[in-house]
Amino acid sequence: MIRHFHFLPLIMLLLTLGACSDGSSQCDASDPECSNVPKENVVLLYGSPTCGICTSLDSGLNANYIDHVFLDVNEDMEANQAMHDKMAEAYPGEQVLIPVVDVNGVILRQPSVLQVKKYLWENQETN
Numbered sequence: 001m002i003r004h005f006h007f008l009p010l011i012m013l014l015l016t017l018g019a020c021s022d023g024s025s026q027c028d029a030s031d032p033e034c035s036n037v038p039k040e041n042v043v044l045l046y047g048s049p050t051c052g053i054c055t056s057l058d059s060g061l062n063a064n065y066i067d068h069v070f071l072d073v074n075e076d077m078e079a080n081q082a083m084h085d086k087m088a089e090a091y092p093g094e095q096v097l098i099p100v101v102d103v104n105g106v107i108l109r110q111p112s113v114l115q116v117k118k119y120l121w122e123n124q125e126t127n
Contacts, residue, residue: 041120043068046083047099050074053110054099060113066120073098 045061045068047054054070061068071079087096090107101108103119111119 041067042102042104043116043120044102045070045099046073046079046102048072048074051098057099057101057111057113057116061116064113064117066113066116068101 043066045058047058047070049055049072058070073080073083083100084096086102086107087100091109097110099110101111101116103116106119108115108119
């Protein structure tokens with residue numbers, strides 16, 4: 001007998017993260033009521049336009065209406081230094097691999113869109 005119950009929490013999380021406040025599965029960026037991600041966040045994506053993982057994450061954040069700034073660490077040396085400084089503080093002695101995402105000062109190493117969305121969801125401020 002195959003048991004699939006261990007997938008149920010993951011499926012529920014995915015359904016919750018993929019649903020908007022109005023119950024639909026797709027958000028309209030022009031509708032401020034249709035969002036499951038807090039709007040008062042600063043999300044910085046450090047990467048390179050020639051990095052497939054970076055551009056995929058950038059596209060995924062855009063598709064999920066997560067406001068963010070893409071910082072090209074190959075062209076912007078200040079962004080490159082800031083990324084290295086943040087990584088050195090958050091993960092001392094570990095190799096820096098892009099993409100690196102800074103969410104409100106918390107550093108996420110090579111996260112997926114789901115991981116960024118989950119972090120935002122779990123750390124939203126309650127009013």
